[in-house]
Amino acid sequence: MASLARKNLLEDIPRFLVAQAGIMFAVVLVTVQLGIYRGFLKSTALIVDEAEADLWVSSEDMVYFELTPSLAAENLFEIQGLDGVELAEPLLLPSAQWHSQSGQLSTMKVIGFDPDGELFQPWNIIEGNPEQLDEPFSILIDRTNLRPLDIGGVGEVADINSIPSTVVGLTEGTQSIASSAFAFTSLESALAYSTTAFSTSLSCQSDADGNLSCDRVARRVPQENWADNRQEARTLQASDTVTHVLVRIENSANLEEVRAAIESAIPGARALTGEQVAERTRLYWRDRTGIGFTLGMGAALGVVVGVVIVSQILYSSVSDHIKEFGTLKAMGASDWTLYGVVIEQAMWMAVTGYAPGTALCWFIAQWTASSMGIVVLITPLSSVAVFGITLAMCVGSAFFAIQKVTRVDPAIVFKA
Amino acid sequence: MTLLNVPPTRNATPARLNCPEDCRTIVARDIGMSYKLGDRRVPVLRDIDLSVRSGNVKLLMGPSGSGKTTLLSILAGLLSPTQGRVELLGENITALSKAQLSRFRLENIGFIFQGFNLFPALTALENVELALDLRGIRGKEARDRAQAMLEQVGLGDKASNQPRDLSGGQKQRVAIARALVARPKIVMADEPTAALDSHSGHAVMELLRKLAKEEGVTVLMVTHDPRIVDIADSIIHLEDGIIQGS
Ligand SMILES: Nc1ncnc2c1ncn2[C@@H]1O[C@H](COP(=O)(O)OP(=O)(O)OP(=O)(O)O)[C@@H](O)[C@H]1O
Ligand SMILES: [Mg+2]
Numbered sequence: 001m002a003s004l005a006r007k008n009l010l011e012d013i014p015r016f017l018v019a020q021a022g023i024m025f026a027v028v029l030v031t032v033q034l035g036i037y038r039g040f041l042k043s044t045a046l047i048v049d050e051a052e053a054d055l056w057v058s059s060e061d062m063v064y065f066e067l068t069p070s071l072a073a074e075n076l077f078e079i080q081g082l083d084g085v086e087l088a089e090p091l092l093l094p095s096a097q098w099h100s101q102s103g104q105l106s107t108m109k110v111i112g113f114d115p116d117g118e119l120f121q122p123w124n125i126i127e128g129n130p131e132q133l134d135e136p137f138s139i140l141i142d143r144t145n146l147r148p149l150d151i152g153g154v155g156e157v158a159d160i161n162s163i164p165s166t167v168v169g170l171t172e173g174t175q176s177i178a179s180s181a182f183a184f185t186s187l188e189s190a191l192a193y194s195t196t197a198f199s200t201s202l203s204c205q206s207d208a209d210g211n212l213s214c215d216r217v218a219r220r221v222p223q224e225n226w227a228d229n230r231q232e233a234r235t236l237q238a239s240d241t242v243t244h245v246l247v248r249i250e251n252s253a254n255l256e257e258v259r260a261a262i263e264s265a266i267p268g269a270r271a272l273t274g275e276q277v278a279e280r281t282r283l284y285w286r287d288r289t290g291i292g293f294t295l296g297m298g299a300a301l302g303v304v305v306g307v308v309i310v311s312q313i314l315y316s317s318v319s320d321h322i323k324e325f326g327t328l329k330a331m332g333a334s335d336w337t338l339y340g341v342v343i344e345q346a347m348w349m350a351v352t353g354y355a356p357g358t359a360l361c362w363f364i365a366q367w368t369a370s371s372m373g374i375v376v377l378i379t380p381l382s383s384v385a386v387f388g389i390t391l392a393m394c395v396g397s398a399f400f401a402i403q404k405v406t407r408v409d410p411a412i413v414f415k416a
Numbered sequence: 417m418t419l420l421n422v423p424p425t426r427n428a429t430p431a432r433l434n435c436p437e438d439c440r441t442i443v444a445r446d447i448g449m450s451y452k453l454g455d456r457r458v459p460v461l462r463d464i465d466l467s468v469r470s471g472n473v474k475l476l477m478g479p480s481g482s483g484k485t486t487l488l489s490i491l492a493g494l495l496s497p498t499q500g501r502v503e504l505l506g507e508n509i510t511a512l513s514k515a516q517l518s519r520f521r522l523e524n525i526g527f528i529f530q531g532f533n534l535f536p537a538l539t540a541l542e543n544v545e546l547a548l549d550l551r552g553i554r555g556k557e558a559r560d561r562a563q564a565m566l567e568q569v570g571l572g573d574k575a576s577n578q579p580r581d582l583s584g585g586q587k588q589r590v591a592i593a594r595a596l597v598a599r600p601k602i603v604m605a606d607e608p609t610a611a612l613d614s615h616s617g618h619a620v621m622e623l624l625r626k627l628a629k630e631e632g633v634t635v636l637m638v639t640h641d642p643r644i645v646d647i648a649d650s651i652i653h654l655e656d657g658i659i660q661g662s
Binding site: 003004007008010011323324327328329330331332333334335337410411413414415 | 538
């Protein structure tokens with residue numbers, strides 16, 4: 001019986017190819033949508049995933065890793081002194097405005113880190129090297145941002161918050177699809193970028209008992225005055241702010257204990273593992289963008305189109321071979337034997353449509369990654385899942401064909 | 417006679433051995449059949465009583481529209497009569513459920529059709545193997561048995577031909593091989609020579625008769641074809657749904 005299903009399928013090659021095309025369409029849509037979903041979410045937390053910190057110390061009001069109130073830099077020094085902490089390094093993530101030579105304006109996320117540090121380094125550097133970031137106002141950007149940022153390449157200059165800055169290298173596959181363009185730079189440069197748009201002053205008040213209480217007040221500097229407010233690059237001081245403090249704990253230390261020690265030493269701060277920060281970031285983007293729903297609709301559309309095409313093909317195939325099904329029935333084949341023929345056809349379609357569909361997805365993923373920096377994440381697990389969906393889709397599509405087979409009257413065999 | 421012709425390599429089935437001389441393989445009692453046309457019932461068969469002796473080849477003849485195909489379908493368990501009952505091999509098949517009937521046909525009846533009803537996508541050998549496959553016989557045993565059966569119908573060298581590469585007579589011989597390969601006790605055929613020229617029609621029916629006699633198979637065959645009456649042990653004439661004589 002095995003050969004009957006396969007041979008009936010191959011008997012009408014054009015129809016078989018149409019079925020394959022329909023299945024490939026569904027496979028590609030589902031795989032790509034799933035891949036974009038997973039690639040998108042992964043990209044949003046790449047920076048976190050790449051950092052080698054055991055703990056991220058951030059404000060307890062952090063929404064996700066890019067959107068969080070700052071910490072006072074003095075906290076950094078405090079954390080460095082805690083028991084169990086081997087190393088603590090700051091991360092400064094100011095937002096900025098990018099002004100290209102030709103006057104194009106873009107938003108930018110500056111990633112300020114210690115180029116000599118150990119807990120965070122840019123990765124996948126395809127041109128230049130991080131040591132060059134020691135020079136003030138040098139940046140690394142992702143290759144796929146060259147065009148959006150209207151800049152030609154390494155060696156070219158543009159303004160970040162009115163500070164002329166030089167691209168000294170390029171990275172690849174480092175950009176979050178959801179965020180503004182990243183610029184990797186030294187802490188000192190990031191500090192200068194972050195303070196250009198603000199001037200800070202102390203505002204002190206004395207209460208009824210004569211106690212003096214002071215707050216640091218940051219005031220926005222009007223954009224036309226940014227150039228005047230320009231800061232020289234200088235090292236971090238206790239009065240500055242940082243976005244996160246990355247911590248590596250000592251080998252002998254207990255993570256939970258260090259975490260508790262940090263949180264009790266710094267009120268208003270929370271120490272999370274990188275995985276927790278990444279998860280919070282991915283959840284933020286998932287919920288914020290509704291991307292799961294959007295892409296899920298796309299994938300569902302693929303499945304619906306696939307079901308329609310495969311149903312139609314199976315139904316017409318059964319209609320064409322109705323006499324054969326009648327003959328089998330007359331000969332005494334059980335209903336399940338007949339269903340088996342239809343289902344086996346459906347499974348052959350699934351397998352032969354899935355394989356080229358997946359191959360196509362693989363090329364699509366290569367292409368989008370290299371040309372647009374959009375990661376379509378295809379993993380073995382997601383491939384298996386898509387195969388399961390394909391199989392279910394094809395077998396489900398056999399429903400109407402099976403209905404038709406069930407209704408075949410074996411007495412037709414004696415009718416001319 | 418019949419039993420003596422069984423080759424020693426083939427096991428005679430117990431049913432056959434136990435069958436007394438006048439044993440009837442096919443018995444129909446008081447069959448009546450009418451089709452519904454709108455709110456009218458159109459009678460097609462009336463008061464049909466017949467029996468076919470084991471190992472006999474019986475022809476069912478009569479003018480067009482006399483109800484031959486309808487009667488054959490009822491006797492084969494493909495159609496339920498509106499009245500009466502059918503016993504095959506001593507079993508009242510009129511009382512069987514659809515699934516039981518299907519099983520009964522699978523185990524006991526081989527079919528031969530006017531239009532051959534071969535599976536066009538399969539080779540001659542695979543067409544014959546299919547009948548074994550349905551009975552759960554697969555692999556080398558099925559292939560060997562199918563090949564041997566094709567050789568018996570003289571088509572040993574056409575095993576890998578597809579039906580479209582066979583002549584009408586050859587196709588019908590493949591169909592005979594398919595009908596007989598699983599050693600059914602009954603073969604039912606509706607106008608098996610209608611699509612063949614008279615020479616090959618007769619030759620093919622001679623072959624069917626020979627093989628059926630070797631195996632002790634009971635054959636019931638509807639035909640219009642007066643040139644094959646010589647292969648029959650007996651003949652039933654049907655006219656307007658009534659048996660005229662046998
Ligand atoms: N499904 C059906 N519904 C209604 N009437 C039917 C049906 N099948 C057959 N008939 C009628 O029953 C009568 C007998 O038909 P049947 O096919 O048994 O004749 P037949 O003897 O086999 O004829 P032929 O030699 O032309 O094949 C015919 O009048 C036919 O019109
Ligand atoms: Mg007829």
